[in-house]
Amino acid sequence: MTTAVHFDLDGTLCSYDVPFDEQFVRTVSPYGEPTDAAYEAYLEVLFDAIDRCESEPYRRAFEAVLEITDLDATAAALAREHCETELEASVVSDDAIRVVERVAATNPTGVLTNGAGDQQRAKLERHELADLVESVIVSGDVGVGKPNRRIFERAMAALPGDDQVYVGDSYEEDIVGARSAGFRPIYVVDDPGGRNEADAADAVVSSVGDLLEPDGFPEPIRRPFEPRRD
Incomplete structure (x- = not known):
């Protein structure tokens, strides 16, 4: 058998040895203020994109963040850096x-x-x-x-x-x-x-x-x- x-x-x-909210702060801080509203938007869109099996859920999540913040970075760059931060925290x-x-x-x-x-x-x-x-x-x-x-x-x-x-x-x-x-x-x-x-x-x-x-x-x-x- x-x-x-x-x-x-x-x-x-x-x-993870770094909480998810702290990972978000580490990614966003070099480019602007990491607000609670931005983090909530990030989580909502990220989980929805993962549930939908979208090909780039992190980029989609940071696109939502940029809609309500003035971060000096592109969604693609933020997604790339955040994935590395998450990986290092794993x-x-x-x-x-x-x-x-x-x-x-x-x-x-x-x-x-x-x-x-x-x-x-x-x-x-x-x-x-x-x-x-x-x-x-x-x-x-x-x-x-x-x-x-x-x-x-x-x-x-x-x-x-x-x-x-x-x-x-x-x-x-x-x-x-x-x-x-x-x-x-x-x-x-x-x-x-x-x-x-x-x-x-x-x-x-x-x-x-x-x-x-x-x-x-x-x-x-x-x-x-x-x-x-x-």
């Missing part, structure tokens, strides 16, 4: 890397994430995760995002297996979306919002590093993992 394992990126494998723990290494040693392994294709892939490259996985599916590349069933079906097609497992931190996008598509979800969360959330997942862990524990993964992928069948 072959079990394919897919990981979410932001919030699951990757976190953190992947040693435990997260060990989890992916351990899973990939015996199971088909991939990353399935919402976001801009170039930016999400840059995070994987920066933290040396890209070479550990066989498949990377990003919503901005394929035109559909979680929790839509179609992006999970793309992941299944990329990593065929008798069983499909998804590890993520968002209840609606990752757990509900994965379960409805036929995956076995693993919920990464400090405290599930209620019994229904916990019951929707095959396992609940407080951090991805907890999957290093012998009972971190549900059967049949607890240590030792089953041999791969290529």
Whole structure:
């Protein structure tokens, strides 16, 4: 029996050592005043553009910022600099890397994430995760995002297996979306919002590093993992 394992990126494998609002301030400050209204406009348009799987969500977000500020920069330049700031603030723990290494040693392994294709892939490259996985599916590349069933079906097609497992931190996008598509979800969360959330997942862990524990993964992928069948 072959079990394919897919990981979410932001919030699951990757976190940030600089808050998002501070990242915005660092990007904008050299060009003008980083107001609360500008940050709110940035977030609203960014998340909407990511949900719509637009090809340049960061540029679209900074276009909205420039409509209400007098920043001395172009939207393209701000987007480029902000993506670099976000990338530098990204953190992947040693435990997260060990989890992916351990899973990939015996199971088909991939990353399935919402976001801009170039930016999400840059995070994987920066933290040396890209070479550990066989498949990377990003919503901005394929035109559909979680929790839509179609992006999970793309992941299944990329990593065929008798069983499909998804590890993520968002209840609606990752757990509900994965379960409805036929995956076995693993919920990464400090405290599930209620019994229904916990019951929707095959396992609940407080951090991805907890999957290093012998009972971190549900059967049949607890240590030792089953041999791969290529």
